[in-house]
Amino acid sequence: MAPRVIFDSVWKRFRRGERHDSLRDLIPAMIGRYLKPRREDDRDFWALRDVSFEVEPGRALGIVGHNGAGKSTILKLLTRIMRPTRGRSVLQGRVGALIEVAAGFHPDLTGRENVFLQGAIMGMRRAEILRRFDEIVSFAGVEQFIDTPAKRYSSGMQARLGFSIAAHLDPDVLLVDEVLAVGDMAFQERCRTRMAGFRDRGIALVFVSHNLHAIGQLCDQVLLLDHGVPVRLGAPGAVLAEYCGGTSHTAEEEDVVIEASLKAPRGANARAIDEIHPGDTLELEVSVEFRVDVKRVTVGVVVWDLTRQLYVYGASSDSVGIPAIRAARGDCRSFVFTLETHLTRGLYAIEVNVADPDRDRFLGLVRGIRHFEVVERVSYDGIANLYLTGREIAGPGVREKLCAGAQK
């Protein structure tokens, strides 16, 4: 299918610092420019350098990166607020943007009046808003306050109402910027479901967020940016692992050199390491080269949930029967550990550390040495795999007891 969003080697330049914005400053500036022609000076900087991607209908692209990476600039170019300095940004069809969803709200107007105003700003027809008005209001959960001026709303109510209007657009392309941060857990869940619904209806989605978990669940491809430079574009697993690995320290201390490798599940025939099934056994080989003399140290293995940056599991060599390690400078020791992945679907990373429990410090730590992806279709969220099973039962028994209890 033809892509709905084309971002073709886009460059965008900004100027740092203040510009002259009064006529009084303009005249000296013009004389200065005449005497010394303007060139690309150090006040210019490239917010985006040669960024390209395409999004097809029904696909979702996630954009991740640290603050200042250029994520918002991409959205501003896509929404046509700005134009690229080089390259082109093309969108096919109607564009909806879940960005600053309450920007058009006027504090003195009522919720109802603001819905029509904000809707028009987003390009909705009045008839369309009228038809879906009740839906919009109830999605936001502000039914009782709809005729109250927006200035009496809490910031959460304003954001929910704004999001709700935008969520009832009927776009071909939807641009989303960190809106999942508004509202309580229940509202966020509704938003996420809504966006997955958009994608499944064949809308092309561009999603900017720091919520890596949401990106991992929603997107087919992820773009990682660093200071405006596209670092990697690809499947969420690999890109998010690189992003998270890059954020954490590798080899923090210099006292030891750790090398570790993860082996494919035992017994599995040529199954790749990034496609683990729940319950698979992973084999981890660790070798440690010591640069100092140690008397009593342990090797720890930690599993992180990559997208949620959650500590899932941690244990160390002394608790699995390996005696405390005594080594001299220059010694090299190797170990093998096994792990059973009773995990739900998601992206996980393994961290290996060497610790000195007596002095309560790490001699060395490597994180993100290897990530693996657990693939399964039973659970929809969570960390620990509890292997839910079920069936319907007929005849007398538990059900009658329960139903009888309910009728009382």
Next chain:
Amino acid sequence: MAFLLPLEPDEQAGSFSLTMVIRTAVREIIAEQIEFRELFVQMTTRDLLLRYKQTAAGFAWAILMPLLNTAIFSVVFMRVAPVQTRVAYPLFAYCGLLAWNFTASSLRFAVTSLTSNTNLVTKVFFPRETFPFAAVAVSLVDAAVASVVLVGMMAYEHISIAPVVLMLPLVVIVHVAFTAALALFLSMANLFYRDVKYIFDVVLTVWMFASAVVYPIDAVGGWIGALMRINPMTGIVEAYRSVLLYGAPPDPVSFGTAAALAAVLLPASWMLFHQLEFSFAERI
């Protein structure tokens, strides 16, 4: 003039010819106006609603201001320094003030219309001309309200309506187009250079007295009078008086100049606005 434009040197512009730029701009402008055809109405409604909610007298202000001005100028030009007018002076002045106030208040709102909506300009895409155009539309509603009093005064003075009144829509169109062109230009000028607003306040005061709003143009002779006749607002204000009060067609030279100017200025400033629109978010 090109060096005055606060444009960054555009690396893509080099290979395009001017006609291509214009053709693309026209296509984009039309597409945007279709896509956001209801926004202009909503934005105007917003500004009218706000006025109604935020002020005690609401639309009464639309009538009170020109009435008060008429009273003041009636004292000046009937008692202090009497001037000869073809109809009763209050009617002459009210008609002129009505027309002038439309332009003055449109532009006064328009000049800050972009800078006072920073949040929308930097965050959300829609045709930015909606802001200055809404400022013009709100003032047009005010003028419509105030014109009720004009009709009353005309009836009181037994002014009979001549068939030439059919030219009134043409006068209004020229007037609105001219005002809208300036509104576009001023709103973006103030976005780039914030002192435009202050300069414009001064210009507005001088301009009113140079536009034959409160005294007849015949009262001024010499080269000053000649200059005043070229002023498009003189042509427009006089055109209203001609078709409504004197029952004569507007002066072809002064009104023709104004109409020609409006016909050139509106597309030109709209095109310029559209070309610069994309730098608004960076420059505001």
